[in-house]
Amino acid sequence: MADIQPLQLPGRLKQPRLYFDPQKMERLKESIAKHGVLEPILVRPGAKGTYEIISGERRWRSCCALEMELIPAIVRDMPDATALEAALIAHLLNEEITAIEQTESILSLLSLHLDIPVEDVKAGLYRVKNSRSRGAENSRIFSEDELKLIVEILGEFGMKLASFVSNRLPMLNLAPEILDAVREGKLSPTNAVLLNRQKSDLHGVLVEKAAGLTKQDLMELVKDLEKEQAANSEPVELSISEQIFARFKTVRKKKSLLESTEVRKRLTKIDQLLQEIEQLSV
Template sequence: MNEDTLENSERENIPKLKAEITNLKSQAVTSVDIPIDCLIPLQLPGKMHQPRLYFDPQKIELLKESIRKHGILEPILVRPHQNRLYEIISGERRWRCCQALRMMFIPSIVRSMSDTMALEASIIAHLLNEEISAIEQTESILSLLSLQLNLSYDEVKALLYQIKNSRTRGTELSQIINNRQLDIIHTILAEFGMKLTSFVSNRMPLLNLEPSIITAVRDGKLSPSNAVLINRQPKEFQAALIAQAIGKSKNECIRLIKSIVISGSPSTSQSLPTQENKISEKIFNRIKLIRQRPHLLKRPDVIHRLTQIDHLLKDIELLFDRPE
């Protein structure tokens, strides 16, 4: 096989992998039941890593409930590992839910794949997920371009900016990129309904978040939507917001920002929650739990206790009007 044929074969992997991953949703695909304990996350060498790093706790709970009621409707994609284990290429959320539900087996499609193809398949599966954020999608596409162009992630970013700037200035592209590389870029972006100029102008700026915020997203500590919200806040508040936004929903993060940025000060917001803040947070969370169980509110003993709490809170409110 000559070099051109090999390059064409590599580019054809993308539509083929897209088709295969889409077919996993079909009942016609034959799967096998693999023990939950025989599965591990995708293992990749060096700086290669799978695209999904953040698992939204609320979506995990919804998926767990769906699996509890209906079982696994779509098999996961795995490849053989050593010692009779299997690496998960696509479907780690489902596997995590099955672990939490103490299930014994999960339906799986087994495919032998190289590290590069496994990562490619994992990225494509991630891109085909309608729920991923723009940040996750952008990073996944850049990772896919990195694989196909045999360049580092940062080199791909720099190259795309160079191409856009060259076109804006009307200079010759051949000085920075050859036709084969440009064809690969256009082909991959087109597979996911994007064009080079709009991708560079509208998507890549999302990656210009503060380094600490991007790191928190990549480490799975911060959701992409919360990362964008925190990045908009003054820098002196960001460290405290990152520390306290871990595991929080978007609405909870918005409330956190209001409590710290709007009513707080940089000196107090940079520290972790004080004991007083922890107490108020506990009270707030407990009231939320009670409201989620409306049947409790019909019990006379519960109503009596809540009435007592209400009186205590009114006493605290009266302190606002007293001079300190």
């Protein structure tokens, strides 16, 4: 058992499984103690006589906790990309990883196949989606062969490039508290993105109350908390510059109003006054 370790990948690439639910681990440990390991783990040869786990890390961890000396295993010699893909597929089939872990693993898989850093993969995917939304070509971002490979890999996991960029990548930019909740399976990806848009001081209570809620229920919860917070807070008087800025933002939203000749004349006068004010501060 001492010569077995989790899957090791180059650089900052991440293996699929990062979070292990304590309750599920306890149940698995009890099952192994009673019935033994019923399915061998899958490993590949590692460095200095070690073996790296491709599939079955939960079983291995449980056996370690039970201080078992042996565990049944199948050894397969796999390169990094193949090992990561096999690990990811195994976890998906068993529904053992969160959407965050899946997204990070798919990025790592793309990084290995394209031979570029994960951050460059993310940036490239955003640029491809933006180019397509404008009807532009993306040949300067990825080659046709690279783009075909990306589409094929995403397709293996039932995803399309546009939805992966729109729905999955934003999850990696969640606030730490929300990101941890998704990793632990407490929040769905959709609810996490919605929650992340709220004020940071509401994140803690929302994470605590959002478990199991639908998107609609969560939106209602957000509204209730905002009303409660507004009722308990003292009104804040805006400075004259803040008032002007707030009014300007309101006017900008009324596009039909901005098309009026009279409105444009008045805005021109405002601009002239602002220029005079700028000169006063010189």
